Amino acid sequence: MCGRFALDDKVNQLITDFVMSGGRLDDYVPASWVPSWNISPTDRIGVILETKKGDAPPQRRFETAYWSLIPSWSKEKKLKFPTFNARAETAAEKAMFKPSVVSKRAIIPANGYYEWQTVGKTKTPYFIHPPGDELLGMAGLYSWWADPAYDKDDPDRWLLTATILTADTVQTLADIHDRNPVMLPRELWEHWIDPTVVGDQRLLDEAVAASLEVASGLEFTRVGPVKGDGPELIRPLEQEG
Template sequence: MCGRFALSNEINELITDFVAQGGDFRDWEPSWNIAPTDTVPVLVSTVPKDVPKDEDGVRRGEPVRRLEPARWSLVPSWAKEPKLKFPTFNARSEDLAAKASWKGPLASKRAIVPASGYYEWHTDEDGRKTPFYIHLPGDELIGMAGLYSWWADPTKDRDDSSRWLLSVAILTSDAVDALIGIHDRNPVPLPRELWDWWMDPTVTGDQDMADRAVEASLPVAEALEVRQVAPIKRGADGPQLIAPVEE
Protein backbone atom coordinates (compact mmCIF):
# COMPACT_ATOMS: atom_id res chain seq x y z
CA MET A 1 0.00 0.00 0.00
CA CYS A 2 1.01 3.64 -0.09
CA GLY A 3 -0.06 5.81 2.83
CA ARG A 4 2.53 8.59 2.62
CA PHE A 5 4.65 9.92 -0.22
CA ALA A 6 6.94 12.78 -1.15
CA LEU A 7 6.99 15.17 -4.10
CA SER A 8 9.77 17.73 -4.07
CA ASN A 9 9.43 19.02 -7.63
CA GLU A 10 8.17 22.53 -8.23
CA ILE A 11 4.96 22.72 -10.24
CA ASN A 12 6.53 24.55 -13.19
CA GLU A 13 9.15 21.81 -13.43
CA LEU A 14 6.42 19.18 -13.48
CA ILE A 15 4.46 21.01 -16.17
CA THR A 16 7.58 21.28 -18.31
CA ASP A 17 8.57 17.66 -17.66
CA PHE A 18 5.11 16.35 -18.57
CA VAL A 19 4.54 18.85 -21.40
CA ALA A 20 1.19 19.49 -19.74
CA GLN A 21 -1.18 22.37 -19.25
CA GLY A 22 -1.33 23.47 -15.62
CA GLY A 23 -4.23 23.88 -13.25
CA ASP A 24 -4.56 26.15 -10.22
CA PHE A 25 -1.71 25.34 -7.80
CA ARG A 26 -1.69 28.52 -5.75
CA ASP A 27 -2.32 26.56 -2.55
CA TRP A 28 0.08 23.68 -3.21
CA GLU A 29 3.72 23.44 -2.16
CA PRO A 30 6.28 20.62 -2.48
CA SER A 31 6.03 18.22 0.45
CA TRP A 32 7.91 15.27 1.89
CA ASN A 33 4.96 14.10 4.00
CA ILE A 34 1.88 13.90 1.78
CA ALA A 35 -1.00 12.10 3.50
CA PRO A 36 -4.45 10.92 2.39
CA THR A 37 -6.94 13.79 1.78
CA ASP A 38 -4.04 16.20 1.08
CA THR A 39 -4.04 18.04 -2.25
CA VAL A 40 -1.63 16.51 -4.76
CA PRO A 41 -0.76 17.19 -8.43
CA VAL A 42 -2.11 14.53 -10.78
CA LEU A 43 -1.55 14.07 -14.47
CA VAL A 44 -4.71 13.43 -16.48
CA SER A 45 -5.54 13.34 -20.16
CA THR A 46 -8.84 14.67 -21.48
CA VAL A 47 -10.47 15.34 -24.83
CA PRO A 48 -11.78 18.93 -25.19
CA LYS A 49 -15.50 19.23 -24.43
CA ASP A 50 -16.22 20.79 -27.82
CA VAL A 51 -15.45 17.41 -29.45
CA PRO A 52 -18.80 15.60 -29.90
CA LYS A 53 -19.33 12.15 -28.38
CA ASP A 54 -19.73 9.13 -30.64
CA GLU A 55 -22.46 6.49 -30.42
CA ASP A 56 -20.65 4.91 -27.48
CA GLY A 57 -20.66 8.21 -25.60
CA VAL A 58 -16.89 8.70 -25.99
CA ARG A 59 -15.10 11.77 -27.34
CA ARG A 60 -12.51 10.50 -29.85
CA GLY A 61 -10.52 13.70 -30.36
CA GLU A 62 -6.85 14.28 -29.57
CA PRO A 63 -6.31 14.04 -25.77
CA VAL A 64 -4.67 16.95 -23.95
CA ARG A 65 -2.40 16.37 -20.96
CA ARG A 66 -3.25 18.35 -17.85
CA LEU A 67 -1.59 18.59 -14.45
CA GLU A 68 -4.35 19.28 -11.93
CA PRO A 69 -4.65 19.59 -8.13
CA ALA A 70 -6.65 16.73 -6.63
CA ARG A 71 -7.68 15.39 -3.25
CA TRP A 72 -5.77 12.19 -2.48
CA SER A 73 -8.67 9.89 -1.56
CA LEU A 74 -11.13 9.28 -4.33
CA VAL A 75 -14.71 10.45 -3.92
CA PRO A 76 -17.00 8.44 -6.25
CA SER A 77 -19.32 10.57 -8.36
CA TRP A 78 -22.31 8.89 -6.69
CA ALA A 79 -21.19 9.63 -3.11
CA LYS A 80 -23.39 11.90 -0.98
CA GLU A 81 -20.39 13.53 0.71
CA PRO A 82 -16.58 13.42 0.50
CA LYS A 83 -16.13 11.64 3.83
CA LEU A 84 -16.69 7.94 3.25
CA LYS A 85 -16.91 5.00 5.65
CA PHE A 86 -14.07 3.20 3.86
CA PRO A 87 -10.59 4.34 2.73
CA THR A 88 -10.20 5.28 -0.94
CA PHE A 89 -6.62 6.60 -1.13
CA ASN A 90 -5.46 3.22 -2.51
CA ALA A 91 -7.22 0.91 -4.97
CA ARG A 92 -6.37 -2.78 -5.18
CA SER A 93 -5.54 -3.44 -8.82
CA GLU A 94 -6.72 -7.06 -8.74
CA ASP A 95 -10.44 -6.32 -8.55
CA LEU A 96 -10.95 -2.82 -9.91
CA ALA A 97 -13.65 -3.81 -12.39
CA ALA A 98 -15.67 -5.54 -9.65
CA LYS A 99 -15.83 -2.59 -7.24
CA ALA A 100 -18.40 0.18 -7.58
CA SER A 101 -15.91 2.84 -6.46
CA TRP A 102 -13.34 1.92 -9.13
CA LYS A 103 -15.27 0.54 -12.11
CA GLY A 104 -16.37 3.92 -13.50
CA PRO A 105 -12.99 5.66 -13.17
CA LEU A 106 -11.23 2.60 -14.60
CA ALA A 107 -13.29 2.93 -17.77
CA SER A 108 -12.21 6.45 -18.71
CA LYS A 109 -10.64 8.38 -15.81
CA ARG A 110 -7.16 7.01 -15.31
CA ALA A 111 -4.33 9.18 -13.99
CA ILE A 112 -0.65 9.30 -13.18
CA VAL A 113 0.30 10.45 -9.69
CA PRO A 114 3.90 11.78 -9.68
CA ALA A 115 6.09 11.14 -6.65
CA SER A 116 9.73 11.56 -5.68
CA GLY A 117 9.30 8.49 -3.49
CA TYR A 118 7.00 6.96 -0.92
CA TYR A 119 7.16 5.59 2.61
CA GLU A 120 6.40 2.15 3.94
CA TRP A 121 6.54 0.76 7.45
CA HIS A 122 7.82 -2.69 8.31
CA THR A 123 6.15 -4.22 11.36
CA ASP A 124 8.23 -6.75 13.30
CA GLU A 125 7.00 -9.56 15.56
CA ASP A 126 6.84 -7.21 18.54
CA GLY A 127 4.60 -4.79 16.66
CA ARG A 128 7.37 -2.22 16.30
CA LYS A 129 7.16 -0.23 13.07
CA THR A 130 10.25 0.90 11.16
CA PRO A 131 9.82 3.51 8.38
CA PHE A 132 11.53 3.19 5.00
CA TYR A 133 11.76 5.61 2.09
CA ILE A 134 11.39 3.95 -1.32
CA HIS A 135 12.51 5.69 -4.51
CA LEU A 136 14.01 5.19 -7.97
CA PRO A 137 17.78 5.40 -8.59
CA GLY A 138 18.96 8.95 -9.13
CA ASP A 139 15.70 10.20 -7.61
CA GLU A 140 13.95 9.81 -10.93
CA LEU A 141 10.30 10.78 -10.74
CA ILE A 142 7.91 7.88 -10.12
CA GLY A 143 4.66 7.82 -12.11
CA MET A 144 2.15 5.85 -10.04
CA ALA A 145 -0.94 4.58 -11.85
CA GLY A 146 -4.12 6.06 -10.44
CA LEU A 147 -7.84 6.59 -10.93
CA TYR A 148 -9.63 9.91 -10.63
CA SER A 149 -13.16 11.17 -10.21
CA TRP A 150 -15.09 14.43 -10.36
CA TRP A 151 -17.61 14.85 -7.52
CA ALA A 152 -20.31 17.52 -7.53
CA ASP A 153 -21.21 19.04 -4.16
CA PRO A 154 -25.03 18.88 -4.00
CA THR A 155 -25.13 21.78 -1.52
CA LYS A 156 -23.72 24.25 -4.07
CA ASP A 157 -25.36 25.89 -7.09
CA ARG A 158 -24.76 24.32 -10.49
CA ASP A 159 -23.04 27.46 -11.76
CA ASP A 160 -20.63 27.57 -8.79
CA SER A 161 -17.17 26.56 -10.05
CA SER A 162 -16.15 25.44 -6.54
CA ARG A 163 -18.91 22.82 -6.69
CA TRP A 164 -16.59 20.33 -8.36
CA LEU A 165 -13.99 18.29 -6.46
CA LEU A 166 -11.28 16.35 -8.28
CA SER A 167 -9.98 13.36 -6.33
CA VAL A 168 -7.61 10.47 -6.99
CA ALA A 169 -6.65 6.99 -5.75
CA ILE A 170 -3.32 5.22 -6.25
CA LEU A 171 -3.30 1.65 -7.58
CA THR A 172 -1.52 -1.02 -5.55
CA SER A 173 -0.50 -4.60 -6.29
CA ASP A 174 1.25 -7.49 -4.57
CA ALA A 175 4.74 -6.42 -3.56
CA VAL A 176 7.61 -7.42 -5.81
CA ASP A 177 10.36 -9.63 -4.38
CA ALA A 178 12.63 -6.64 -3.72
CA LEU A 179 10.02 -5.05 -1.43
CA ILE A 180 8.16 -8.00 0.09
CA GLY A 181 10.32 -7.88 3.23
CA ILE A 182 8.94 -4.45 4.07
CA HIS A 183 5.27 -4.69 3.11
CA ASP A 184 3.03 -7.05 1.13
CA ARG A 185 1.74 -4.28 -1.20
CA ASN A 186 3.36 -1.62 -3.36
CA PRO A 187 2.09 1.09 -5.71
CA VAL A 188 1.93 0.42 -9.46
CA PRO A 189 4.79 2.52 -10.93
CA LEU A 190 4.37 2.64 -14.70
CA PRO A 191 7.31 3.12 -17.06
CA ARG A 192 7.18 6.58 -18.61
CA GLU A 193 6.53 5.29 -22.12
CA LEU A 194 3.21 3.87 -20.94
CA TRP A 195 1.84 6.93 -19.16
CA ASP A 196 -0.09 8.16 -22.19
CA TRP A 197 -1.45 4.65 -22.80
CA TRP A 198 -2.76 4.42 -19.25
CA MET A 199 -4.32 7.90 -19.29
CA ASP A 200 -5.87 7.73 -22.79
CA PRO A 201 -9.56 8.64 -22.24
CA THR A 202 -10.55 7.35 -25.67
CA VAL A 203 -9.72 3.80 -24.57
CA THR A 204 -12.29 2.06 -22.37
CA GLY A 205 -10.39 0.58 -19.47
CA ASP A 206 -11.21 -2.83 -18.00
CA GLN A 207 -9.67 -5.38 -15.66
CA ASP A 208 -7.41 -6.68 -18.41
CA MET A 209 -5.96 -3.20 -18.87
CA ALA A 210 -5.33 -2.94 -15.13
CA ASP A 211 -3.62 -6.34 -15.12
CA ARG A 212 -1.40 -5.30 -18.03
CA ALA A 213 -0.47 -2.12 -16.18
CA VAL A 214 0.63 -4.16 -13.16
CA GLU A 215 2.68 -6.48 -15.37
CA ALA A 216 4.36 -3.50 -17.06
CA SER A 217 5.16 -1.94 -13.68
CA LEU A 218 7.15 -4.90 -12.36
CA PRO A 219 10.59 -3.89 -13.76
CA VAL A 220 10.14 -0.38 -12.37
CA ALA A 221 9.06 -1.69 -8.97
CA GLU A 222 12.02 -4.11 -8.88
CA ALA A 223 14.37 -1.17 -9.53
CA LEU A 224 13.14 0.79 -6.51
CA GLU A 225 15.72 1.47 -3.83
CA VAL A 226 15.01 1.37 -0.11
CA ARG A 227 16.55 3.17 2.84
CA GLN A 228 15.56 3.35 6.47
CA VAL A 229 14.57 6.79 7.72
CA ALA A 230 13.78 8.30 11.10
CA PRO A 231 10.23 8.12 12.51
CA ILE A 232 7.91 10.50 10.69
CA LYS A 233 5.85 12.69 12.97
CA ARG A 234 2.43 14.01 11.99
CA GLY A 235 2.77 17.52 10.59
CA ALA A 236 6.53 17.25 10.05
CA ASP A 237 7.85 18.20 6.62
CA GLY A 238 11.06 18.93 4.75
CA PRO A 239 13.83 16.99 2.97
CA GLN A 240 15.22 15.81 6.31
CA LEU A 241 12.42 13.25 6.41
CA ILE A 242 14.04 11.21 3.62
CA ALA A 243 17.57 11.36 5.06
CA PRO A 244 18.94 7.86 5.76
CA VAL A 245 19.31 6.74 9.35
CA GLU A 246 22.97 6.73 10.25
CA GLU A 247 24.34 3.37 11.27
Protein backbone atom coordinates in the same frame (compact mmCIF):
# COMPACT_ATOMS: atom_id res chain seq x y z
CA MET B 1 -0.54 -0.02 0.16
CA CYS B 2 0.61 3.55 -0.34
CA GLY B 3 -0.50 5.86 2.44
CA ARG B 4 2.25 8.47 2.54
CA PHE B 5 4.59 9.88 -0.11
CA ALA B 6 6.80 12.81 -1.07
CA LEU B 7 6.89 15.17 -4.05
CA ASP B 8 9.23 18.14 -4.37
CA ASP B 9 9.53 20.85 -7.02
CA LYS B 10 11.05 18.51 -9.62
CA VAL B 11 7.45 18.08 -10.74
CA ASN B 12 7.76 21.52 -12.35
CA GLN B 13 10.16 20.15 -14.95
CA LEU B 14 7.85 17.19 -15.47
CA ILE B 15 5.03 19.61 -16.24
CA THR B 16 7.20 21.30 -18.87
CA ASP B 17 8.55 18.11 -20.43
CA PHE B 18 5.55 15.78 -20.36
CA VAL B 19 2.37 17.67 -19.59
CA MET B 20 2.84 20.67 -21.82
CA SER B 21 3.99 18.48 -24.73
CA GLY B 22 0.65 16.68 -24.95
CA GLY B 23 -2.27 18.66 -26.33
CA ARG B 24 -1.55 22.05 -24.78
CA LEU B 25 -4.58 24.20 -23.98
CA ASP B 26 -4.21 27.83 -25.05
CA ASP B 27 -5.62 29.07 -21.75
CA TYR B 28 -4.19 26.31 -19.56
CA VAL B 29 -2.32 27.34 -16.43
CA PRO B 30 -0.81 24.42 -14.45
CA ALA B 31 -2.30 23.99 -11.00
CA SER B 32 -0.18 25.50 -8.26
CA TRP B 33 1.88 22.97 -6.39
CA VAL B 34 3.44 23.23 -2.93
CA PRO B 35 6.24 20.66 -2.41
CA SER B 36 5.70 18.29 0.50
CA TRP B 37 7.62 15.37 1.93
CA ASN B 38 4.72 14.10 4.03
CA ILE B 39 1.64 13.79 1.84
CA SER B 40 -1.20 11.94 3.54
CA PRO B 41 -4.68 10.78 2.48
CA THR B 42 -7.16 13.67 2.02
CA ASP B 43 -4.24 16.05 1.29
CA ARG B 44 -4.00 17.65 -2.15
CA ILE B 45 -1.85 15.62 -4.55
CA GLY B 46 -0.55 16.32 -8.03
CA VAL B 47 -2.16 14.35 -10.87
CA ILE B 48 -1.51 14.22 -14.62
CA LEU B 49 -4.58 13.44 -16.70
CA GLU B 50 -6.07 13.81 -20.16
CA THR B 51 -9.60 14.81 -21.06
CA LYS B 52 -11.42 14.74 -24.38
CA LYS B 53 -14.47 16.64 -25.57
CA GLY B 54 -16.24 15.74 -28.80
CA ASP B 55 -13.99 15.56 -31.84
CA ALA B 56 -11.25 17.66 -30.28
CA PRO B 57 -7.95 15.89 -29.52
CA PRO B 58 -7.27 14.87 -25.90
CA GLN B 59 -5.86 17.63 -23.71
CA ARG B 60 -3.22 16.81 -21.11
CA ARG B 61 -2.81 18.78 -17.90
CA PHE B 62 -1.48 18.80 -14.37
CA GLU B 63 -4.04 19.34 -11.60
CA THR B 64 -4.26 18.94 -7.85
CA ALA B 65 -6.75 16.47 -6.43
CA TYR B 66 -8.17 15.39 -3.08
CA TRP B 67 -6.37 12.16 -2.21
CA SER B 68 -9.25 9.72 -1.62
CA LEU B 69 -11.52 8.96 -4.52
CA ILE B 70 -15.15 9.98 -4.12
CA PRO B 71 -17.41 8.43 -6.79
CA SER B 72 -19.68 10.85 -8.65
CA TRP B 73 -22.79 9.18 -7.20
CA SER B 74 -21.78 9.64 -3.54
CA LYS B 75 -23.92 12.04 -1.52
CA GLU B 76 -21.22 12.59 1.09
CA LYS B 77 -17.56 13.55 1.01
CA LYS B 78 -16.62 11.35 3.95
CA LEU B 79 -17.02 7.69 3.03
CA LYS B 80 -17.37 4.73 5.39
CA PHE B 81 -14.12 3.13 4.24
CA PRO B 82 -10.78 4.43 2.91
CA THR B 83 -10.41 5.00 -0.84
CA PHE B 84 -6.93 6.50 -1.09
CA ASN B 85 -5.81 3.15 -2.56
CA ALA B 86 -7.56 0.77 -4.96
CA ARG B 87 -6.54 -2.84 -5.45
CA ALA B 88 -5.58 -3.44 -9.09
CA GLU B 89 -6.96 -6.98 -8.85
CA THR B 90 -10.54 -5.81 -8.22
CA ALA B 91 -10.86 -2.13 -9.21
CA ALA B 92 -12.41 -2.94 -12.61
CA GLU B 93 -15.35 -4.72 -10.97
CA LYS B 94 -15.98 -2.42 -8.01
CA ALA B 95 -18.77 0.16 -8.44
CA MET B 96 -16.56 2.64 -6.57
CA PHE B 97 -13.74 2.50 -9.13
CA LYS B 98 -15.07 0.90 -12.34
CA PRO B 99 -16.14 4.14 -14.12
CA SER B 100 -12.69 5.61 -13.47
CA VAL B 101 -10.95 2.47 -14.75
CA VAL B 102 -12.86 2.86 -18.02
CA SER B 103 -11.78 6.39 -18.92
CA LYS B 104 -10.53 8.44 -15.93
CA ARG B 105 -6.99 7.29 -15.27
CA ALA B 106 -4.11 9.44 -14.06
CA ILE B 107 -0.41 9.47 -13.34
CA ILE B 108 0.47 10.55 -9.80
CA PRO B 109 4.11 11.71 -9.64
CA ALA B 110 6.25 11.16 -6.54
CA ASN B 111 9.87 11.20 -5.45
CA GLY B 112 9.09 8.07 -3.46
CA TYR B 113 6.79 6.72 -0.79
CA TYR B 114 6.99 5.61 2.82
CA GLU B 115 6.29 2.17 4.19
CA TRP B 116 6.55 0.79 7.71
CA GLN B 117 8.13 -2.58 8.40
CA THR B 118 6.40 -4.23 11.34
CA VAL B 119 8.32 -6.67 13.54
CA GLY B 120 6.39 -7.57 16.66
CA LYS B 121 5.23 -4.24 18.06
CA THR B 122 8.00 -2.25 16.40
CA LYS B 123 7.30 -0.28 13.23
CA THR B 124 10.32 0.99 11.27
CA PRO B 125 9.75 3.60 8.53
CA TYR B 126 11.46 3.29 5.16
CA PHE B 127 11.54 5.68 2.24
CA ILE B 128 11.22 3.73 -1.01
CA HIS B 129 12.38 5.57 -4.11
CA PRO B 130 13.93 5.21 -7.58
CA PRO B 131 17.69 5.53 -7.98
CA GLY B 132 19.21 8.87 -8.88
CA ASP B 133 16.97 11.88 -9.42
CA GLU B 134 14.04 10.18 -11.12
CA LEU B 135 10.37 10.64 -10.34
CA LEU B 136 7.94 7.78 -9.96
CA GLY B 137 4.75 7.73 -12.02
CA MET B 138 2.16 5.91 -9.93
CA ALA B 139 -0.94 4.61 -11.72
CA GLY B 140 -4.03 6.34 -10.40
CA LEU B 141 -7.73 6.78 -10.99
CA TYR B 142 -9.72 9.99 -10.66
CA SER B 143 -13.31 11.15 -10.34
CA TRP B 144 -15.12 14.48 -10.25
CA TRP B 145 -17.49 14.88 -7.29
CA ALA B 146 -20.18 17.55 -6.98
CA ASP B 147 -20.44 18.84 -3.42
CA PRO B 148 -24.16 19.24 -2.63
CA ALA B 149 -23.30 21.97 -0.11
CA TYR B 150 -22.67 24.36 -3.02
CA ASP B 151 -25.09 25.82 -5.56
CA LYS B 152 -25.13 24.10 -8.95
CA ASP B 153 -23.61 27.14 -10.67
CA ASP B 154 -20.81 27.56 -8.11
CA PRO B 155 -17.42 26.59 -9.64
CA ASP B 156 -16.22 25.45 -6.19
CA ARG B 157 -18.88 22.75 -6.25
CA TRP B 158 -16.68 20.38 -8.24
CA LEU B 159 -13.91 18.51 -6.47
CA LEU B 160 -11.29 16.45 -8.31
CA THR B 161 -10.53 13.29 -6.31
CA ALA B 162 -8.03 10.49 -6.89
CA THR B 163 -6.74 7.13 -5.70
CA ILE B 164 -3.49 5.17 -6.20
CA LEU B 165 -3.59 1.61 -7.52
CA THR B 166 -1.72 -1.05 -5.56
CA ALA B 167 -0.63 -4.62 -6.26
CA ASP B 168 1.17 -7.49 -4.54
CA THR B 169 4.67 -6.36 -3.70
CA VAL B 170 7.79 -7.42 -5.58
CA GLN B 171 10.25 -9.77 -3.88
CA THR B 172 12.83 -7.08 -3.15
CA LEU B 173 10.31 -5.13 -1.04
CA ALA B 174 8.47 -8.09 0.49
CA ASP B 175 10.29 -7.81 3.82
CA ILE B 176 8.92 -4.30 4.29
CA HIS B 177 5.29 -4.64 3.15
CA ASP B 178 3.07 -7.00 1.16
CA ARG B 179 1.67 -4.32 -1.19
CA ASN B 180 3.22 -1.59 -3.30
CA PRO B 181 1.83 1.09 -5.60
CA VAL B 182 1.56 0.28 -9.30
CA MET B 183 4.39 2.30 -10.88
CA LEU B 184 4.46 2.70 -14.65
CA PRO B 185 7.56 3.09 -16.83
CA ARG B 186 7.63 6.46 -18.61
CA GLU B 187 6.93 4.96 -22.03
CA LEU B 188 3.50 3.78 -20.85
CA TRP B 189 2.29 7.02 -19.29
CA GLU B 190 0.60 8.31 -22.44
CA HIS B 191 -1.25 5.06 -23.01
CA TRP B 192 -2.41 4.86 -19.40
CA ILE B 193 -3.97 8.33 -19.30
CA ASP B 194 -5.40 8.25 -22.86
CA PRO B 195 -9.19 8.68 -22.35
CA THR B 196 -9.90 7.06 -25.73
CA VAL B 197 -8.46 3.78 -24.42
CA VAL B 198 -11.31 1.89 -22.76
CA GLY B 199 -9.96 0.52 -19.51
CA ASP B 200 -10.79 -2.93 -18.15
CA GLN B 201 -9.16 -5.65 -16.06
CA ARG B 202 -6.81 -6.49 -18.91
CA LEU B 203 -5.44 -2.94 -18.89
CA LEU B 204 -4.96 -3.10 -15.12
CA ASP B 205 -3.14 -6.42 -15.44
CA GLU B 206 -0.87 -4.92 -18.10
CA ALA B 207 -0.09 -1.99 -15.80
CA VAL B 208 0.79 -4.34 -12.93
CA ALA B 209 3.05 -6.41 -15.18
CA ALA B 210 4.82 -3.29 -16.45
CA SER B 211 5.22 -2.08 -12.88
CA LEU B 212 7.29 -5.10 -11.85
CA GLU B 213 10.52 -3.88 -13.45
CA VAL B 214 10.13 -0.39 -11.99
CA ALA B 215 9.33 -1.69 -8.51
CA SER B 216 12.20 -4.20 -8.59
CA GLY B 217 14.66 -1.37 -9.25
CA LEU B 218 13.60 0.77 -6.31
CA GLU B 219 15.91 1.52 -3.42
CA PHE B 220 14.82 1.75 0.20
CA THR B 221 16.41 3.57 3.11
CA ARG B 222 15.52 3.57 6.78
CA VAL B 223 14.39 7.00 7.92
CA GLY B 224 13.33 8.66 11.13
CA PRO B 225 9.76 9.25 12.31
CA VAL B 226 7.60 10.65 9.51
CA LYS B 227 6.33 13.71 11.33
CA GLY B 228 6.07 17.33 10.27
CA ASP B 229 7.32 18.20 6.79
CA GLY B 230 10.57 18.93 5.01
CA PRO B 231 13.33 17.21 2.99
CA GLU B 232 14.92 15.91 6.18
CA LEU B 233 12.14 13.30 6.37
CA ILE B 234 13.63 11.32 3.49
CA ARG B 235 17.23 11.56 4.74
CA PRO B 236 18.65 8.11 5.60
CA LEU B 237 19.28 7.65 9.30
CA GLU B 238 22.90 6.77 8.57
CA GLN B 239 23.45 10.33 7.36
CA GLU B 240 21.99 12.05 10.39
CA GLY B 241 24.33 14.13 12.45
